[in-house]
Amino acid sequence: MKIKEIQDIIVEEFSLFEDWMQKYEYMIDLGKSIDLIKPTNKIDSNLIDGCQSKLWLCAELKHDKIIYTADSEAIITKGMAAILLRVFSNQTPEDILRADLDYIDQIGLKEHLSPTRANGLVSMIKQMKYYALAYSKK
Amino acid sequence: MKIKEIQDIIVEEFSLFEDWMQKYEYMIDLGKSIDLIKPTNKIDSNLIDGCQSKLWLCAELKHDKIIYTADSEAIITKGMAAILLRVFSNQTPEDILRADLDYIDQIGLKEHLSPTRANGLVSMIKQMKYYALAYSKK
Amino acid sequence: MALDINKIREDFPILKRKVNGNDFVYFDNAATSQKPNKVIDSIVDYYKNYNSNIHRGVHTVSQEATDAYEGARTKIQKHFNVKNSHEIIFTSGTTHSINIVANGFKDLLNKNDEIIISGLEHHSNIVPWQMMAEKNSAKIKVIPINKQGELNMEVYDSILNKNTKLVFVNHVSNALGTINPIKEIIEKAHKVKAAVLIDGAQAASHFKADFQELDVDFYTTSAHKLCGPTGVGILFGKEKWLNKMPPYQGGGEMISDVTFDKTTYADLPHKFEAGTPNVSGAIAFGVALDYLNSLGFDNINLYESSLLKYATKKLKTISGLKIYGDNENKTSVISFNVEGIHAYDIGTLLDKFGIAVRTGQHCAQPIMDHFEIPGTVRVSLAFYNTKKEIDKLYNSLKQAISMLS
Amino acid sequence: MALDINKIREDFPILKRKVNGNDFVYFDNAATSQKPNKVIDSIVDYYKNYNSNIHRGVHTVSQEATDAYEGARTKIQKHFNVKNSHEIIFTSGTTHSINIVANGFKDLLNKNDEIIISGLEHHSNIVPWQMMAEKNSAKIKVIPINKQGELNMEVYDSILNKNTKLVFVNHVSNALGTINPIKEIIEKAHKVKAAVLIDGAQAASHFKADFQELDVDFYTTSAHKLCGPTGVGILFGKEKWLNKMPPYQGGGEMISDVTFDKTTYADLPHKFEAGTPNVSGAIAFGVALDYLNSLGFDNINLYESSLLKYATKKLKTISGLKIYGDNENKTSVISFNVEGIHAYDIGTLLDKFGIAVRTGQHCAQPIMDHFEIPGTVRVSLAFYNTKKEIDKLYNSLKQAISMLS
Numbered sequence A, B: 001m002k003i004k005e006i007q008d009i010i011v012e013e014f015s016l017f018e019d020w021m022q023k024y025e026y027m028i029d030l031g032k033s034i035d036l037i038k039p040t041n042k043i044d045s046n047l048i049d050g051c052q053s054k055l056w057l058c059a060e061l062k063h064d065k066i067i068y069t070a071d072s073e074a075i076i077t078k079g080m081a082a083i084l085l086r087v088f089s090n091q092t093p094e095d096i097l098r099a100d101l102d103y104i105d106q107i108g109l110k111e112h113l114s115p116t117r118a119n120g121l122v123s124m125i126k127q128m129k130y131y132a133l134a135y136s137k138k
Numbered sequence C, D: 001m002a003l004d005i006n007k008i009r010e011d012f013p014i015l016k017r018k019v020n021g022n023d024f025v026y027f028d029n030a031a032t033s034q035k036p037n038k039v040i041d042s043i044v045d046y047y048k049n050y051n052s053n054i055h056r057g058v059h060t061v062s063q064e065a066t067d068a069y070e071g072a073r074t075k076i077q078k079h080f081n082v083k084n085s086h087e088i089i090f091t092s093g094t095t096h097s098i099n100i101v102a103n104g105f106k107d108l109l110n111k112n113d114e115i116i117i118s119g120l121e122h123h124s125n126i127v128p129w130q131m132m133a134e135k136n137s138a139k140i141k142v143i144p145i146n147k148q149g150e151l152n153m154e155v156y157d158s159i160l161n162k163n164t165k166l167v168f169v170n171h172v173s174n175a176l177g178t179i180n181p182i183k184e185i186i187e188k189a190h191k192v193k194a195a196v197l198i199d200g201a202q203a204a205s206h207f208k209a210d211f212q213e214l215d216v217d218f219y220t221t222s223a224h225k226l227c228g229p230t231g232v233g234i235l236f237g238k239e240k241w242l243n244k245m246p247p248y249q250g251g252g253e254m255i256s257d258v259t260f261d262k263t264t265y266a267d268l269p270h271k272f273e274a275g276t277p278n279v280s281g282a283i284a285f286g287v288a289l290d291y292l293n294s295l296g297f298d299n300i301n302l303y304e305s306s307l308l309k310y311a312t313k314k315l316k317t318i319s320g321l322k323i324y325g326d327n328e329n330k331t332s333v334i335s336f337n338v339e340g341i342h343a344y345d346i347g348t349l350l351d352k353f354g355i356a357v358r359t360g361q362h363c364a365q366p367i368m369d370h371f372e373i374p375g376t377v378r379v380s381l382a383f384y385n386t387k388k389e390i391d392k393l394y395n396s397l398k399q400a401i402s403m404l405s
């Protein structure tokens, strides 16, 4: 599926929630259910800077697509990471570089992506784009 | 004449002025007319700290009374100094130590004696009192 | 006289706002305090009526500003019972104050000298000494903390010796709220002729310290922690120390004579107040102290203690909740974790309920290392908080935990 | 578009006050500027609605404060056309900014290195270098000034050499108003690989500098000089220099990792922003720039030039009045003496007429020594001043002179 399509699905999913609590419960569930990263990849060199909870990000190229995996000690951060990875992972570097984040705005979670918020997600997105850039030049 | 009497005379004199301009013209005249200090005493060791214009103060004891002399580059400061010396000079150290400055308030020139004003007059008064203290202990 | 909290809350406009649709509950007072109208009004009054650069000005407005600025210094002097007003230096905050002293002692110490820091310190009180020790090779020793988050005074006794030149301890720990036995620390330090700097950033909003009675050598605090504005604080230093220390910054005000060959430094306090100071900030700081004194520190203390007791008792009933530094000598801070849940998650959900707490290391990583935790949730109270707000915290916390478990 | 000065004056509440019974005329703008309502309102808004400590906070109000604070940094970045926002460091003012650089170069220079200072400097720009040179034994050379109060550029060319590591010049002299040829100074310094710090405390309120076009290495200014609040300023530094320099103060924010053994410094700009910054001040600084930009610096410049010309011409008609630094390249400052009369006396009488001027050395004793005078009367103009006010100055000055002669 293309990035835009996945984003639209996510926006639709979130439109069903009636209040922030349902939304957060969903994020927390995402954070809990998804096993995002291989334990062997939970190493310091995969750590993202500037966050209150540890946040790891990994990327590998498979069949011209980047598979991202991530994990966080904080479950809400992990849930947010899951929402980001669902869109970006398993896409071509070029598509990833072109992708925007408007859907995060639309589902009302933009606050988590403020550059001044200490959760590391903005740095994580930057890092994902760097990986995409690196792989696109190969 | 006693300090209090001189102060009363000054207050009376100033009560005749109708506006600040007359008052300042009088001060300036005082500053101009009175030759306050011997040129040989205009030396750095007689300088008062913390003023925009140089201000010198001298004290000597004659017949148990202190004769103060002072001078300043700025004429208004010199005038103010003259008003202060008229009261304090030629008095006994004890009377000087006891004297207050309410008359300056009464003649409406208190602003010149603010401790934060850069004219040195507050330091000069302090210095006059120090001299009085020193002589009273002799 | 008991405080009328509802009336007091009227003084703080921000307490009326909503956060995420809920009434705002501010439990981040250790980070910064909220400001009463009087303080805000004094800033407006300054800028609307008598803003001017101070000192050396002969015009009326400059005089008014100077008098208000120096008047604030006198208020602070009186509040802390300081002997001379020139022993109060206006700084941009505690961090700046501490750096003045660390810089000052750089040249006064050498490699045989030792300084003692407590293990309960905020980064502001660690890094300057490390930077100093890099230059003069003085040795830094640490008073460790025990399980209750208190200083181990036996170790203090054992590391204190005739080479000790300085002891640095905060009055109240920002991460745990522990009140340190500063009187005892000072007395013992003075026996070996060491100077003592007390970092009062967390203490000054809770109690009134008497510097002469404490016989403290240096004391620092920030206005923004005690209902005053940002960007201003003080360094108190005994005259003899301030005279001994070299100036920290060069600039206007702090010199009495400048030529290209040589510069003579001005008298205290100007020697340490280079450049245009935060005039409106200093004045508003004085107004903040007036405000707090009008409530009365005894009253503040009494009320805050009862709040702390109430909150501690209530939070402890939550299963899996662990308070760090749960000791008898503490004030207004509850630092905790809930088993299996990350502090960040709790903070994020509490915010959704309108409750502001701080999460993380609280600039005190060594304390976190001591407890082997990445951080805590910190609830810090002020006199304008209420039991009702604590109830709301309790309920929201329970709900957050159930969402996160 | 010409400025509507009467409308602009409505923005400045202080201009409506009386001084000694007269309309207040403020000609002490080089000491500090007055503040428009928008700036004052932004401070009130901050404290009433979203005051909080910034960075690392996860709660909404902390986020709002952080966003506004960082937003102010971005405004400043754009205003001065700076490449990276982290090249803008918030400080407590120009003096602090300059001291960061002086401290930073302390370890980067040794006794064979030379630094060049202009003879037109404010004390803030002299003393830090003297303090630095005492430590690293670098040599300080001075660009002398000529009779018109301009820098002697021939001497500059002759003292600039491959040992020159730093050149420090103010953009505009506070004592005389001279605009220095900083573009030329920077270009020549770069040819010998020296860095250049421009002190823009007096310039930034009059014109908009483009730091990338100037290719300047460091630039400093204070908010209070450009319609912003006291207690905040900036240091601009090129990334490569800021990375090279050691931090100035230790404390919270400026470290990324603290243990008692070792501390790792945080990234720019935090490395130089230890402790709680002047949050409300930084935000209001941004608002002040917005305000000035809404008037337009070209308009401000044009209007101020015409005011200066008018005032200069008028004052020159007074016999015995001598202007120092009466040259072509100057802005908004008239520094003068009247023969046989002390500056202090003129300042005192003008104040009685409600007119605020500054008298004395203006923190620039070397310039006074150059002209062999104890000080001057300094009239410094801003865009909210009017020709009518200059007429009033002229008349009052004439009257003062007649009283004093």
Ligand SMILES: Cc1ncc(COP(=O)(O)O)c(C=O)c1O
Pocket: C252, C274, C275, C276, C277, D030, D031, D093, D094, D095, D096, D122, D124, D125, D170, D172, D173, D174, D199, D201, D202, D222, D363
């Ligand atoms: C040219 C110049 N440099 C530096 C300064 C110092 O600025 P501040 O006092 O805001 O630190 C001033 C202010 O008077 C100045 O005019």
Ligand SMILES: Cc1ncc(COP(=O)(O)O)c(C=O)c1O
Pocket: C030, C031, C093, C094, C095, C096, C122, C124, C125, C170, C172, C173, C174, C199, C201, C202, C222, C233, C363, D252, D274, D275, D276, D277
């Ligand atoms: C104990 C302690 N010391 C020092 C500081 C630093 O104060 P400031 O950030 O106002 O410089 C703080 C503030 O967080 C603190 O809590």
